[in-house]
Amino acid sequence: MTLSSALHGLVGGGLIGLAATLLMGLLGRIAGISGMLSGALFERGSDRGWRLAFLLGLISGPALLLLLGLDWGNVAPRGDVAALGSAVIGAPLAGTPTMLLAGLLVGLGTGLGSGCTSGHGVCGLARLSPRSLAATLVFLLMAMLTVFSVHQLMGGGV
Amino acid sequence: MVTTFIGYRLVWRRGTPLLAGRFQLPTRRDLDARLLGGAALFGIGWGLSGYCPGPAVASLPGLSGPLAAFLVAMVVGWWLSRRLSPAH
Numbered sequence: 001m002t003l004s005s006a007l008h009g010l011v012g013g014g015l016i017g018l019a020a021t022l023l024m025g026l027l028g029r030i031a032g033i034s035g036m037l038s039g040a041l042f043e044r045g046s047d048r049g050w051r052l053a054f055l056l057g058l059i060s061g062p063a064l065l066l067l068l069g070l071d072w073g074n075v076a077p078r079g080d081v082a083a084l085g086s087a088v089i090g091a092p093l094a095g096t097p098t099m100l101l102a103g104l105l106v107g108l109g110t111g112l113g114s115g116c117t118s119g120h121g122v123c124g125l126a127r128l129s130p131r132s133l134a135a136t137l138v139f140l141l142m143a144m145l146t147v148f149s150v151h152q153l154m155g156g157g158v
Numbered sequence: 159m160v161t162t163f164i165g166y167r168l169v170w171r172r173g174t175p176l177l178a179g180r181f182q183l184p185t186r187r188d189l190d191a192r193l194l195g196g197a198a199l200f201g202i203g204w205g206l207s208g209y210c211p212g213p214a215v216a217s218l219p220g221l222s223g224p225l226a227a228f229l230v231a232m233v234v235g236w237w238l239s240r241r242l243s244p245a246h
Contacts, residue, residue, distance in 0.1 A: 017161025105203030107235020113196025142201025
């Protein structure tokens with residue numbers, strides 16, 4: 001990790017914390033992305049508006065970076081939108097079949113486990129919730145084990 | 159996390175949120191199989207794909223085939239989890 005990527009992480013993490021704090025201060029709600037999107041899609045009622053608004057804001061940040069052709073200093077070749085996208089956001093780790101399986105596991109897991117990295121990891125830990133601490137430890141450990149196994153057993157290619 | 163830890167304590171001092179009637183916080187503190195099993199499944203999916211839901215949604219502007227597959231499957235997973243949850 002370079003100094004610049006550490007700084008990016010620090011600033012980005014601070015901004016995420018600020019966004020979560022604002023949502024709590026204004027609407028009194030937990031900033032959990034999985035619950036927000038799942039709720040916006042599958043629940044009727046008054047929560048849909050703020051959920052969609054937050055998600056639109058979440059998408060608009062990277063969209064703005066794309067439109068401006070910015071990668072915080074690394075300007076992609078003009079017109080190369082695909083390269084720009086991966087430069088801004090980070091390309092997927094695996095091919096489509098693996099991503100289908102992974103998406104299903106992430107959806108099922110965050111649905112049953114009541115949250116993901118934002119709801120449990122950021123907001124839950126800040127609230128000192130024992131459920132969030134346990135969930136965060138479990139999903140971090142499982143993610144590390146999975147990455148390690150994929151690299152060891154399959155030579156990195158999935 | 160540190161920002162949120164401090165930020166939450168500052169905004170909770172007001173007693174109510176600025177634009178809503180009350181803070182809506184989870185109250186459960188017990189651990190159950192659903193929570194831990196769900197977190198384990200999520201961890202495997204996260205490790206395989208490199209995506210958790212937040213960054214996956216934020217990456218929509220740079221949508222690729224594999225990411226689209228991931229997002230669709232994630233929504234199917236949420237639908238399944240709601241079918242499996244007695245509360246919903």
